[in-house]
Amino acid sequence: MKKIILLHGAIGAKDQLLFLSEALQQKGFEPYLFSFSGHGKMPFQSEFGIAQFANELAAFIAEKKLQGAAVFGYSMGGYVALYLAAQKPNLIGKIATLATKFDWTVEGATKEAGMLNPNTILEKVPQFATDLKQRHGEEWKQLLAQTALMMQEMAAQQLLNKEVLRSITCPVLLGIGDSDKMVSMNETRTIFETLPVANMYVLPKTKHPIEGVNVALLASVLEDYFNRI
Numbered sequence: 001m002k003k004i005i006l007l008h009g010a011i012g013a014k015d016q017l018l019f020l021s022e023a024l025q026q027k028g029f030e031p032y033l034f035s036f037s038g039h040g041k042m043p044f045q046s047e048f049g050i051a052q053f054a055n056e057l058a059a060f061i062a063e064k065k066l067q068g069a070a071v072f073g074y075s076m077g078g079y080v081a082l083y084l085a086a087q088k089p090n091l092i093g094k095i096a097t098l099a100t101k102f103d104w105t106v107e108g109a110t111k112e113a114g115m116l117n118p119n120t121i122l123e124k125v126p127q128f129a130t131d132l133k134q135r136h137g138e139e140w141k142q143l144l145a146q147t148a149l150m151m152q153e154m155a156a157q158q159l160l161n162k163e164v165l166r167s168i169t170c171p172v173l174l175g176i177g178d179s180d181k182m183v184s185m186n187e188t189r190t191i192f193e194t195l196p197v198a199n200m201y202v203l204p205k206t207k208h209p210i211e212g213v214n215v216a217l218l219a220s221v222l223e224d225y226f227n228r229i
Contacts, residue, residue, distance in 0.1 A: 007077025013040025023219035113148035177206025
């Protein structure tokens, strides 16, 4: 069975990928899931951000003996996978992403960070606040604050600049939903044109949240890509 690691997005957790995991199992894959620190009731570490999460992914690969395994990363998970692939070549096999934002500007990061204000969420979308508390526990507000800071750091640091992207040697499949309001088609295409070995796919009638993705269609796309020689 082909082993595949599934990575969740920012302020998400591994439970959001259970449906995809089950769909891939039915197609003969052996999926592995974990939640990054600070997510899904996992304890926070001294560091929080892409580099820390990449270290956690590397440790997970070592612990489970998954060197060379395929990786699917949703949103931030895709960013983490690509960052690790640049830092440690040959650790990961093929990578597939969906809804990963690459074009982090100061203005854009500030806008996204502003949407993570816990008091605003409690007031305007209380059900979302309830969901966050259920998924992440009592420290959900800290997670929002840390994520907002991480977004601003991503804009300042540009961890996946052109030089870094061009150093990634493993094959990459970039995915985007045609109705995604957070990630643009242009930024995804730019990364596709920059990576040495890349393909790209578009999911129809698909917005950014993972909950709205057609799981059967996504699983079929991943099956075709990861089984292709």
